[in-house]
Amino acid sequence: xxxxxxxxxxxxxNDFVIKFANVNGSGSASANELFARAVMRMGVPxxxxxxxxxNIQGMPTWYELRVSAAGWLGRRGGCDxxxxxxxxxxxxxxxxxxxxxxxxxxxxxxxxxxxxxSDVVVLGLPFTELCNNEYTDPRQRLLFKNIMYVGALTAxxxxxxxxxxxLIAEQYRGKDKLIGANVNALKLGYDAAQExxxxxxxxxxxxxxxxxxxxxxxxxxxxxxxxxYGGATVAAWYPITPSTPVIEAFTGYCRKYRTDxxxxxxxxxxxxxxxxxxxxxxxxxxxxxxxxxxxxxSGPGISLMQEFFGLAYFAEVPVVVFNVQRGGPSTGMPxxxxxxxxxxxxxxxxxxxxxxxxxxxxxxxxxxxxxQAFDLAERLQTPVFILLDLDIGMNDxxxxxxxxxxxRRYDRGKVMSAAELEAGKNFGRYLDVDGDGIPWRxxxxxxxxxxxxxxxxxxxxxxxxxxxxxxxxxxxxxRLRRKFETAKKLLPAxxxxxxxxxxxxxxxxxxxxxxxxxxxxxxxxxxxxHVDLMRVRAFPxxxxxxxxxxxxxxxxxxxxxxxxxxRMLLQTEGDIDPKKLLRVLHYDGTPITASFISGRIAxxxxxxxxxxxxxxxx
Amino acid sequence: xxxxxxxxxxxPDTPKNALGYTRRDYEGAISSLCAGCGHDSISAAVVQACxxxxxxxxxxAKLSGIGCSSxxxxxxxxxxxxxxxxxxxxxxxxxxxxxxxxxxxxLGVSGDGDSASIGIGQFAHAxxxxxxxxxxxxxxxxxxxxxxxxxxxxxxxxKNKRGVVNTDSPIDLVALALQLGATxxxxxxxxxxxxxxPLIKGxxxxxxxxxxxVISPCVTFNNHAGSxxxxxxxxxxxxxxxxxxxxxxxxxxxxxxxPGELRRVVQHDGSILLLRxxxxxxxxxxxVGAMNHLQERHALGEIVTGLLFVDSTSESMHRHLNTVxxxxxxxxxxxxxxxxxxxxxxxxxxx
Numbered sequence: 001x002x003x004x005x006x007x008x009x010x011x012x013x014n015d016f017v018i019k020f021a022n023v024n025g026s027g028s029a030s031a032n033e034l035f036a037r038a039v040m041r042m043g044v045p046x047x048x049x050x051x052x053x054x055n056i057q058g059m060p061t062w063y064e065l066r067v068s069a070a071g072w073l074g075r076r077g078g079c080d081x082x083x084x085x086x087x088x089x090x091x092x093x094x095x096x097x098x099x100x101x102x103x104x105x106x107x108x109x110x111x112x113x114x115x116x117x118s119d120v121v122v123l124g125l126p127f128t129e130l131c132n133n134e135y136t137d138p139r140q141r142l143l144f145k146n147i148m149y150v151g152a153l154t155a156x157x158x159x160x161x162x163x164x165x166x167l168i169a170e171q172y173r174g175k176d177k178l179i180g181a182n183v184n185a186l187k188l189g190y191d192a193a194q195e196x197x198x199x200x201x202x203x204x205x206x207x208x209x210x211x212x213x214x215x216x217x218x219x220x221x222x223x224x225x226x227x228x229y230g231g232a233t234v235a236a237w238y239p240i241t242p243s244t245p246v247i248e249a250f251t252g253y254c255r256k257y258r259t260d261x262x263x264x265x266x267x268x269x270x271x272x273x274x275x276x277x278x279x280x281x282x283x284x285x286x287x288x289x290x291x292x293x294x295x296x297x298s299g300p301g302i303s304l305m306q307e308f309f310g311l312a313y314f315a316e317v318p319v320v321v322f323n324v325q326r327g328g329p330s331t332g333m334p335x336x337x338x339x340x341x342x343x344x345x346x347x348x349x350x351x352x353x354x355x356x357x358x359x360x361x362x363x364x365x366x367x368x369x370x371x372q373a374f375d376l377a378e379r380l381q382t383p384v385f386i387l388l389d390l391d392i393g394m395n396d397x398x399x400x401x402x403x404x405x406x407x408r409r410y411d412r413g414k415v416m417s418a419a420e421l422e423a424g425k426n427f428g429r430y431l432d433v434d435g436d437g438i439p440w441r442x443x444x445x446x447x448x449x450x451x452x453x454x455x456x457x458x459x460x461x462x463x464x465x466x467x468x469x470x471x472x473x474x475x476x477x478x479r480l481r482r483k484f485e486t487a488k489k490l491l492p493a494x495x496x497x498x499x500x501x502x503x504x505x506x507x508x509x510x511x512x513x514x515x516x517x518x519x520x521x522x523x524x525x526x527x528x529x530h531v532d533l534m535r536v537r538a539f540p541x542x543x544x545x546x547x548x549x550x551x552x553x554x555x556x557x558x559x560x561x562x563x564x565x566x567r568m569l570l571q572t573e574g575d576i577d578p579k580k581l582l583r584v585l586h587y588d589g590t591p592i593t594a595s596f597i598s599g600r601i602a603x604x605x606x607x608x609x610x611x612x613x614x615x616x617x618x
Numbered sequence: 619x620x621x622x623x624x625x626x627x628x629x630p631d632t633p634k635n636a637l638g639y640t641r642r643d644y645e646g647a648i649s650s651l652c653a654g655c656g657h658d659s660i661s662a663a664v665v666q667a668c669x670x671x672x673x674x675x676x677x678x679a680k681l682s683g684i685g686c687s688s689x690x691x692x693x694x695x696x697x698x699x700x701x702x703x704x705x706x707x708x709x710x711x712x713x714x715x716x717x718x719x720x721x722x723x724x725l726g727v728s729g730d731g732d733s734a735s736i737g738i739g740q741f742a743h744a745x746x747x748x749x750x751x752x753x754x755x756x757x758x759x760x761x762x763x764x765x766x767x768x769x770x771x772x773x774x775x776x777k778n779k780r781g782v783v784n785t786d787s788p789i790d791l792v793a794l795a796l797q798l799g800a801t802x803x804x805x806x807x808x809x810x811x812x813x814x815x816p817l818i819k820g821x822x823x824x825x826x827x828x829x830x831x832v833i834s835p836c837v838t839f840n841n842h843a844g845s846x847x848x849x850x851x852x853x854x855x856x857x858x859x860x861x862x863x864x865x866x867x868x869x870x871x872x873x874x875x876x877p878g879e880l881r882r883v884v885q886h887d888g889s890i891l892l893l894r895x896x897x898x899x900x901x902x903x904x905x906v907g908a909m910n911h912l913q914e915r916h917a918l919g920e921i922v923t924g925l926l927f928v929d930s931t932s933e934s935m936h937r938h939l940n941t942v943x944x945x946x947x948x949x950x951x952x953x954x955x956x957x958x959x960x961x962x963x964x965x966x967x968x969x
Contacts, residue, residue: 040969096711214969216968233718236710257956259955264940267953268941269936274743277740278710281704281707281711282714285701285712285714285715286714287718307707315701342914403961409951410954444699445719445721447676449697452676452701457703457704549866
């Protein structure tokens, strides 16, 4: 088919969105990733997102790759080039292409003109036919079709063939036969495109220097690595999307870094439990017994673990939970992203409870906060939740490289030793000897006759003896409150970004909203709308957060849930007038975009008839 | 209810074990259970077993769920760490504890409600996972703390205190433990300490999941005519397959028994289980045979007791996980943290 080259086609170098429409289970994921990495290797920042079903084979799946010279890593939305390889979703895929955009498709089977759009550039290559001519094995015919379209894209976007070739060689290092076969398929696609299609098209990738020393990894892997560096030795878990890869990563990194070189034995234990109740129970048991332990789960798992969270809170057992949030409620949208578990984690379990939460913004923080969570949990003797989400967890993202201070030692918190017990140090398991609300604990097996205590979820006195006396109960609850005041001093501080000029408008956000917010900040500034930003990184909130809100007339709370859960917490915990906190909520399961945020903020400021560009006297 | 400490006054001639501890050193707080409760006899048996085995008190971790039975760990081994967890979830918490430190002795205490109803899943998985533990169910067929509802181990046709007949089929935890892979399975009666104490000793020294179902009558809610968990009923229907003598490796005393009546099982640590056969054809190494025998006798209304099954070549969870010998909770930073150089290499692979 002859391509249509209307003059209004999109022309853009290093700044566009390409979307791959595939069938899951067809082996397309690794080809798509190969393509993304090739762009990255040319020094151009990328931000890919997998849009996949809760299914293994046969359902539609998309890989959306944002190429952004400016380094914006949030989802942009829209599609400039569609690689349409799934007949099932053809119509909606075609409809999604921006006017003047491009369509690359498999032209083996002729389609009627009515199935195309006149305002997009249609690029057809007979991938299936090319494969069938080249390969006899049905599996090869399927898999090499994927590499072939990567080859075609390399030509269409004017990319360096050698870069892709090198990536293949790295991927199959030591398997020369596979390297040859893959490069051959790549070349077939490349040559076919050069021959038949108008290469290059208006979208091009040009070598740049925008990636630097950044690494490309997903949040789930980074969490697993953080748990290794945080000193976790016990992981108990139950499979659930999208958190399963956290445990797989932990296991993989442990195999690599924690296998005893002398005897091949494991310096870690990973147990797949029978359900989430058992997994959190094992974590509590292991932590109670002095090991650093964690679990990884998602919304339904959090619901199932509620009773145990109360036990860990009240008996004061360190616990680390990675919650990779997905769309709720109930089974909800298991393969879509949301930030909708804040409330169910903040006050998990019956009675008066409160829990520490950390909100990493990207894989780097999944690693750092993931490791820090173990120190916090042991220092505070309480559950610590790391709340990431599917967007951070399952999508590779560019972030700063990991680092570790080799001088750093784990903070095991207040653990009384046998020597201290022997020396006659007063031990009361729930006694506030230091005034910070954090009591001392002993680890089972410490001393033959001193320091043993009976942990329980029931009320007790300061010496862990059963008591239903109101005074004992109140002493304990007030101490727990003091403990959470202490927690505030230990938690990561919020990150503030001031607008270019003084402003009465602020915005608070957290977690995976971060890259979209950074871009929205720039978009708003370009419209002369100035908003100070605060990225909250932990709960309970410190005064820095309430001071920030106090210093502004209105504060937008940007979240990826339907009810404004952070806003609820700010209202409740910070005693903040709800009228000051304006909701910016995105919750359809796709990652929030900068244009959504900037659009909502600009519209809201307009609706409030607030002059957005007024300067405040300094 | 408040907590009462037990007075620590001792007579000068109080016997001491090899470690110099008296039995009192293995006791706990004063029991708050009803006078005559079978559970208190089991607590006393645990105290005696640990005293006899010269167990250092702090080498035991005792865990329980919720219910009358699960309160008992407060009433024995006061120098051991204990954890009264949530209802039906003792097995998972104990499993976690065992993962953290493979060197302690883990004693899980539960009840029939705790293990056969709300916690049947965790009970089952702890057995099949091979957790190195002694799991005692203090089985009285009723919910005591909530005043006498039937539990899942109550026999079909048995009557509650008000005369209501139980219509649901019972769950036999011993049968389940056998099927699920427990490597030491016993049933006993709280009123028979000669049988119970050696069974607990053998279990504490067993490697792998050791399960003991102890019929323990509830004097308040389930000790009437028509109950199959009353003192009278259990005494009348106690159908022991063998009697156990537990012998530590250091006391190799061969008792004199008639030939053919004795079976000797050596456990992994050298401790010896001497089984005096009551049923001459009963083979405690035969898992399937044990299951059949149990079903046959149960159909006749008999309560089979004794050491029903033991696998002297048993393994535990840590072997399956291939963990290091040193307890995981004692590995220092240097053994756990790969350091910055490993990260540099990793970073390079992620570009």
